Amino acid sequence: MVPHIDAIRPADVLAGRQDMPLGTFMRYLPSGAWPLFVSAWGSDARMHARDTVLPIRPDDQFVHIVLGGCVSQERFLTGQEDEGPKVTRFRAAGQLLSEGKLIELPAVVRTTCLTDTWIMPCSVDRMNMLLRKHPDIQKALLRSLETRNRTDELIYGTVSRAxxxxxxxxxxxxxxxxxxxxxxxxxxxxxxxxxxxxxxxxxxxxxxxxxxxxxxxxxxxxxxxxxxxxxxxxxxxxxxxxxxxxxxxxxxxxxxxxxxx
Structure with a gap:
């Protein structure tokens, strides 16, 4: 049993030749959909070093796709960074981040790279336009979010286990x-x-x-x-x-x- 992601291979990812982990947005995308993302935002993708805090703000107008690597997301439940309770989750290649902005639900979240990480920022307006025009891409997003919720429950929520x-x-x-x-x-x-x-x-x-x-x-x-x-x-x-x-x-x-x- 080997992991789905061994290393970041930019050319293979952009060409759609690298498999993404099961259950992720990119894995659920229908055939032929990925070139639409690469055409719109591929040139904006950037590599960030480990320990970099990504410049993701509650009021910006971008969602982000993790093309490679792994990040930690700390969500501050009171709306004030470093104050009150927080929830920490890990997100890796193929996942969409900041999805709440697609329906105008901003949140205070600190996103830190746990490895060298490759991120593609996607404008909210254009992403919503893409989702409305292509229901199969919208379905891929919904499927990935539901899979992520179920995985989070199993991994992070089973406090009764040893x-x-x-x-x-x-x-x-x-x-x-x-x-x-x-x-x-x-x-x-x-x-x-x-x-x-x-x-x-x-x-x-x-x-x-x-x-x-x-x-x-x-x-x-x-x-x-x-x-x-x-x-x-x-x-x-x-x-x-x-x-x-x-x-x-x-x-x-x-x-x-x-x-x-």
Whole structure:
């Protein structure tokens, strides 16, 4: 089982030759639709380095498509940045961001690149025109948002599950949608994901000690410390290496058939 996105290949993405993760807006687009986006906004797509806070404001007139990489979105529920409760979610290649602006529902959201990330800004007026003219593109957007909602419920909302299972489920999801396979020194079949331990804790609303205990369990080699096998997850500086996707999915007890998985 290998991730859908191994690396950002701009020429392949713009030409429609690179598969996007299951359940995403770009994956649901009907045949022949993607060239319309490339013609309108392809030249505006920009690469942003890790840790860059994207210039996405509540009052701008753009939605954004993630063409490659992964971002963290912190939504501030009181409408004031860095004040009150917030919800953190990860979005990766193929996803549409700031979709509320299409129906004039702005929100205070801080979007930070967790890896080198390629973003295509799309003007709201022109996007709405495209959606009205092509109902099949509108359907693709609606399908992707519904899939994303269901995935969010499964990954972020199942608070009754064991912490280690919740962390395993999130890491598996990130590996499938934003992981990089075959990174040097990670071993055959391993997949690297970018979020830090703090990012994971914020998104799952876990305390530091709970997150550390969950990761310790996932790092433990099968059969104990003397075993020659590696744990399901290895920790590195500001990144994690998933050593066995199939075993991690089984540990998380995720469904076997889903648009998102």
């Amino acid at each position: 912490p280690a299972q919740r962390v395993a489920g999130l890491l598996f999801h990130l590996a499938r949608t934003a992981g990089v396979a075959g990174a040097p020194g990670t071993g055959t079949g391993a997949v690297v994901v970018g979020p830090s331990q703090k990012h994971l804790a914020d998104s799952l609303q876990m305390g530091v000690s709970t997150m550390e205990n969950a990761l310790r369990q996932l790092r433990r080699p099968p059969g104990g410390q003397g075993s020659s096998k590696r744990g399901l997850v290895l920790s590195h500086y500001r990144r994690f290496v998933v050593t066995d996707l199939t075993a991690l999915r089984a540990f998380a007890e995720l469904p076997g058939h889903s648009d998102a998985f």
